[in-house]
């Protein structure tokens with residue numbers, strides 16, 4: 150049978166010798182193994198934002214062998230980005246972040262496919278963008294995009310792993326369409342509490358961004374491998390100064406205008 154399959158089909162079914170060697174240390178993990186590596190190879194992850202969080206998270210996912218990465222960002226690389234956006238170098242300044250990061254990831258791993266979209270996340274395009282996606286990473290740096298992304302992911306029932314960092318602190322949560330009893334991003338952070346604070350106005354530690362993005366990438370991989378994530382029911386707060394992490398339990402807000410409608414629909418189905 151095997152010789153009837155195209156190279157592409159074979160690639161989808163098994164790991165090459167070169168891939169085996171490349172991924173040998175992670176496949177060694179009991180919870181990862183060869184089957185998990187194949188799962189990653191078939192996975193598609195959409196990364197919204199190619200700044201500090203997106204740089205590091207995307208690099209880990211590319212390194213781990215996630216088969217398809219879609220990068221979305223409309224910004225260009227600036228000199229002040231370089232302390233924390235480690236995939237970029239001085240020669241990338243003024244180039245589109247999504248394209249520069251995509252090029253870097255392709256150089257990093259020949260076995261993956263990387264698609265770059267040099268545009269801001271557009272909810273009207275979400276249906277196309279999320280097509281066949283297994284997971285979306287929120288690596289944005291502004292509240293407007295974060296709320297719009299949360300809304301789109303809930304509407305399309307696509308899991309969203311949302312990270313943010315400012316100063317020396319960061320946070321992480323997973324909005325899982327299969328566990329909506331714990332609510333969405335907006336259940337926790339109502340848009341009325343919107344803040345103008347961001348890295349531009351408040352400053353940020355590059356290494357702190359790396360810590361949060363590493364947690365985000367690790368949880369993304371664990372989620373794709375089918376492992377249970379406590380982030381679906383909680384909010385992780387990470388403080389890189391005190392070295393204290395806090396895990397806060399989440400619950401849905403019955404007044405949330407974003408995830409209340411799908412939940413009501415689910416209840417109708419269950420009843």
Ligand SMILES: [Zn+2]
Nearest residue numbers: 333336405408
């Ligand atoms: Zn909600």
